[in-house]
Amino acid sequence: MIDLAASSPAVQAGALVGTILLEAVALYVGYGAVEQVAQPLVERITHT
């Protein structure tokens, strides 16, 4: 296990940016999967 609290500020800041990047990509992929499922529903709404 890597102890980030004991690492240098540069490593901590890099890990922080990496975490945000990972969260952004995960959210993008996650919402993309939801969109695939919800697409037929959206089309039904736009047709009404």
Place this chain on the structure above:
Amino acid sequence: MEPFGIAPAMLALFVSFGFMVGVLFGFFGMGGSFLVTPALLVMGYPTRVAVGSGMAFVFGTAVIATLKHRDLGQVDYKLGGLMVVGTTAGIEVGSHLVYSLEALGLAGGVIGVTYVFLLGGIGVFVSYNALRSDGSDDSGGGGHHEVANQDIDPDDIPDIAKQIQSYRVPPMMTLSGGIQVSLWMILGVAFATGLLSGFLGVGGGFIRMPALFYLIGVPVPIAVGTDLFEIVISGGFGAYTYGLNGGVDLSIVVPLLAGSALGARIGSAATSVVNEDDIKIYFGLMLLGGSVAVAFQQSAGYLGMPVLDTIGFILIMLSAFMVSGAVIYSTITTMRARSNASATTAD
């Protein structure tokens, strides 16, 4: 139970606010420094945390919006890379201008007035041009999915951009849509936008997006996508810098991103649905609202009336809420009109 160490009501507020900013960010490629940092300051967060967390949030949202624009073929990486180089140099010079004005005791006033007039000026210019050309575009919608691989109609290129493209100083660069522009012109435009961005101390999406369209001639959806790509780099660097000094609070960034991820997807996708002129009108209205709001906030300091600061904040939030609502409404009505038209054709 308090996820991320904040109350559920506050969590819902962050997610909703993130959604609204995400729509605007994906649609215009701007709105981060405009909305998030002032909101966090009003909520009582220290300036360092408000700016640092705002920057980290902008970085994350820009990543999501850029990924969506990339899927739609609306990011010109070569142009984005060149813009980063020119913008960085411009920001450096702009920040030195601020130091010089500070030494003369003029920084606050000059920057405030420039910011208000620039926001208002770009807002009026973009709205006027969009209203003047409204109706001339018979495409009936954005429909720019394939735009990156297609040569654009010369009639769609603004006159100033045509003039800039006519200066054929080598090396010439071929950009999305088959546009040819001198490398030096791109760097010059990037430097000028960076100069203003550094001078005003803002992200600069509201300057860069119209500059890419009106000065270089890049179609609006690609201008938005490329601007967002640039924000990924500058936002990532900013988040890292503030992260070094403990200025990024993940309990703020994570819920904001959860909301903006959905908003940015919708806003980015909307650029390929909504008519290009409508995008410009909404952009102009957003800037005009921002201009009035910033004027109120600037006046608060000079007149010693903190209430004007609050009015400015409410105005900016209201205009952001109304414009993001209009973007969603316009997207739904355009999609409905398209599906009705295709159903009629099928009959």
